[in-house]
Amino acid sequence: MFQKYISQVNLEKKDKPKLLLHICCGPDLIIPLLDLKKYFKLYLYWYNPNIQPYSEYARRYKEYIKILKLEEWDFEIISDEENFWKEKISLVKDDKVLNKYDNNEFYDKLFEHKEVVWIKNNDFDKTMKDFSQMEEKNSQRCDICYYMRLLEPAKIAQKYNIDFFTTTLLISPKKSVEKLNKYWELVTKETWVKYLSFDFRKNNWFQRASDYTKENNIWRQNYCGCLWAKK
Numbered sequence: 001m002f003q004k005y006i007s008q009v010n011l012e013k014k015d016k017p018k019l020l021l022h023i024c025c026g027p028d029l030i031i032p033l034l035d036l037k038k039y040f041k042l043y044l045y046w047y048n049p050n051i052q053p054y055s056e057y058a059r060r061y062k063e064y065i066k067i068l069k070l071e072e073w074d075f076e077i078i079s080d081e082e083n084f085w086k087e088k089i090s091l092v093k094d095d096k097v098l099n100k101y102d103n104n105e106f107y108d109k110l111f112e113h114k115e116v117v118w119i120k121n122n123d124f125d126k127t128m129k130d131f132s133q134m135e136e137k138n139s140q141r142c143d144i145c146y147y148m149r150l151l152e153p154a155k156i157a158q159k160y161n162i163d164f165f166t167t168t169l170l171i172s173p174k175k176s177v178e179k180l181n182k183y184w185e186l187v188t189k190e191t192w193v194k195y196l197s198f199d200f201r202k203n204n205w206f207q208r209a210s211d212y213t214k215e216n217n218i219w220r221q222n223y224c225g226c227l228w229a230k231k
């Protein structure tokens, strides 16, 4: 499945090609991790300013870390732009990402595109009450969300000279692969990092992922991520 991509890099190098894998959540990481690790040196990067409320963000992040701790493979974690960790997963500092929770970045972008009109806040109850004020027609919220979550990891891949980039968003049944590929074209123009659009949904992925989550007691979220999806 991945051979055609591997041939795109210098095969004279003994090392596997480097691939930055953007993580949207733990359950959607399982199949990409299982399938890609054979072919690539993986660099994992969690970036999801769209997830609300904080309790949901923290819970999803903890499931992601749980999966990393279950596995002992050869991959590296990129915590943020300034810290490029070489340590093994046991050294991942959960608090570092959790303390950085800031969905203003997401709202700033929506605000910029006139997608939201209400005050940014992390008060879930208050914001839910304000839903009646939102204009849902012709919303480009998901487009903006996709674009952000492609662009930021691509910049990281560029910064650390990682050969390829892809995202676990490609496996999520709630996401449009067509749109992801469309926005990737824009991201490529800004970063020049090579994007690999894998079809992770092949090869009985759902059953394999379900078996893994059951066997290892991994919790799966029941909405996409933002307050609109929650509603």
Ligand code: SF4
Pocket: 050, 051, 141, 142, 143, 145, 146, 224, 225, 226, 227, 228, 229
């Ligand atoms: S529904 Fe999902 S993809 Fe769309 S804006 Fe919300 S979190 Fe992002």
